[in-house]
Amino acid sequence: MIGGNLRPGTLPSLRRAGSLVERNAILYRRSWLIIVSGFAEPLFYLLGIGLGVGALIGSTVTLNGHSVRYAVFVAPALMASAAMNGAVYETSFNFFFKLRYVKLYDAILSTPLGVLDVAAGEIAWALVRGTLYAIGFIAVMFGLGLAPSPWTIVALPAAMLMSFAFGAAGAALTTFLRTWQDIELILIVLIPLFLFSATFYPLEVYPGFLRLVVELTPLYHGVNLLRSLTTGSLGQAMLVDIGYLLALGVLGLWIATLRLDRVLLK
Amino acid sequence: MSRQAWTGALHVLEHNALVYRRTWRGSVFVSFAAPVMFLAAMGVGLGTLVNRGTPHGIGGFSYLEFLAPGLLATATMQTAFSETTYRLLSRIRWARTYDAMLATPLEVQDVLTGELVWLAFRLLMVATFYFVAMFLFRTLLAPGAVLAIPVAVLNGLAFAAPIFAFTASQQTDAGFPVIGRFVIAPLSIFAGTFFPIDRLPVAAQAIAWLTPLTHGVALSRGLTLGTISMQPALVHLAVLLLYTVVGIGLARVTLSRRLAP
Numbered sequence: 001m002i003g004g005n006l007r008p009g010t011l012p013s014l015r016r017a018g019s020l021v022e023r024n025a026i027l028y029r030r031s032w033l034i035i036v037s038g039f040a041e042p043l044f045y046l047l048g049i050g051l052g053v054g055a056l057i058g059s060t061v062t063l064n065g066h067s068v069r070y071a072v073f074v075a076p077a078l079m080a081s082a083a084m085n086g087a088v089y090e091t092s093f094n095f096f097f098k099l100r101y102v103k104l105y106d107a108i109l110s111t112p113l114g115v116l117d118v119a120a121g122e123i124a125w126a127l128v129r130g131t132l133y134a135i136g137f138i139a140v141m142f143g144l145g146l147a148p149s150p151w152t153i154v155a156l157p158a159a160m161l162m163s164f165a166f167g168a169a170g171a172a173l174t175t176f177l178r179t180w181q182d183i184e185l186i187l188i189v190l191i192p193l194f195l196f197s198a199t200f201y202p203l204e205v206y207p208g209f210l211r212l213v214v215e216l217t218p219l220y221h222g223v224n225l226l227r228s229l230t231t232g233s234l235g236q237a238m239l240v241d242i243g244y245l246l247a248l249g250v251l252g253l254w255i256a257t258l259r260l261d262r263v264l265l266k
Numbered sequence: 267m268s269r270q271a272w273t274g275a276l277h278v279l280e281h282n283a284l285v286y287r288r289t290w291r292g293s294v295f296v297s298f299a300a301p302v303m304f305l306a307a308m309g310v311g312l313g314t315l316v317n318r319g320t321p322h323g324i325g326g327f328s329y330l331e332f333l334a335p336g337l338l339a340t341a342t343m344q345t346a347f348s349e350t351t352y353r354l355l356s357r358i359r360w361a362r363t364y365d366a367m368l369a370t371p372l373e374v375q376d377v378l379t380g381e382l383v384w385l386a387f388r389l390l391m392v393a394t395f396y397f398v399a400m401f402l403f404r405t406l407l408a409p410g411a412v413l414a415i416p417v418a419v420l421n422g423l424a425f426a427a428p429i430f431a432f433t434a435s436q437q438t439d440a441g442f443p444v445i446g447r448f449v450i451a452p453l454s455i456f457a458g459t460f461f462p463i464d465r466l467p468v469a470a471q472a473i474a475w476l477t478p479l480t481h482g483v484a485l486s487r488g489l490t491l492g493t494i495s496m497q498p499a500l501v502h503l504a505v506l507l508l509y510t511v512v513g514i515g516l517a518r519v520t521l522s523r524r525l526a527p
Contacts, residue, residue, distance in 0.1 A: 040447055040451075041451055044455050044456070045455065047455075048455030048456055048460060048461075052456075052460060052461040052465060052466075053312070053316065053461055055461070055465060056316045056320055056461055057315045057316055057318070058319035058320070059318065059319050061315065070315070181291070181293075182292070183292075184292030184293060184296055185292065187296055188295065188296060188299065191299070191303055195303050195304065195307035196307055196311075199307075200308065200311060200312045201311045201312050201314065201315050205311050205314055205315075
């Protein structure tokens, strides 16, 4: 059974999905400290890993033929990881709680909102939070002199694209989970993505076949996109990154909607 | 403690074991996979860059050898944090498991003792898995290295006990992300795990030495590398014990206040 506004060609209504974003924003008005404290984390990571470990590394890292300081190399990757983690936490832990425990969407579906609005609304909310964090990250990068290129400004929409892609993928995965223990599955995906996506060292450290595996994973493309922008080493590979993330986001939204339809309207 | 009280605590322990019997798969997998992945990525991968920059190593050791014991201590801190926040508040307030327990002959003290022993068991599990991974990566250089396991457990308890006390005093979960971001995250990065603490500004070093993790990292590192001497070891142990004992005392007060009729 397909929900009312899932007919072919029907787009999610901005107004309907927006009302879900508004609901989430109203709730967070009381715990704004959680959102504000999100700005502190990038500062810790950039100082600790970028400058602290960077001092041990000393020399520069070679990136697309020219060499950059380690802190400059790792900063966009930390920003990309934060965008992924922020988006996925929102559409996994929080989304799961609302879907399976407080049964929020059962109540919402008795209003004019449909399952597509629910999926789009939650992903949009993840995007709103991701945008706030990205602004904080870019400000800190400029403040610490870790963003040598003016293209860094464009890293904001790029991080928003990442929030959409990972938020949608997280929502799609979460619809398959049944218990809190299943949530550990999300960590089992997030930890290796965070560690192995050319985040902390260049892709060249890996032997050939592992490079190929890494290039197939989503965070690698987010890291590559943001790193190209903040270091100003633009290239055609960025088009692949953008295409990959867009496809992931659309696919995630589509699966999440179909699954919500099954879970909520069976 | 009387024999009666230990029997009560054993019942609480049994409850936890019964629940865990149904839910262990994910956590066991994460407990073993996470150390292997962290050691491979940060120790070996990032290590290639660090070893190039510091050819004589950090105090003569490779980055992997330097990093591994720090990650061990950090992991028990993070386990302590995740096991004493949402899970505990759920039992106090949302699922009201403790209210149900207290409707039996169990007392608040039994609940506290049973939970603390259970936490120690979970920490022991995490520390042992980490230790096995460290062995596989050849980072255990001294015969005393095995003592890093109980040290890591104590380091975890030095966080678990005070956070337990805090959680028992909370009405909502709003404080947990704040602890996560302003205590757990900065400690993970600045307490000497990823780079030697003497690279920090002097004021930051002083603050770092007031926290348990800095002592937990220094002690486990000294044990796995074989560089520790008796006097600093005793200081590190004393700090970890102090946090644990004071934390248990506070938890006793806040939990009794919370659960007593």
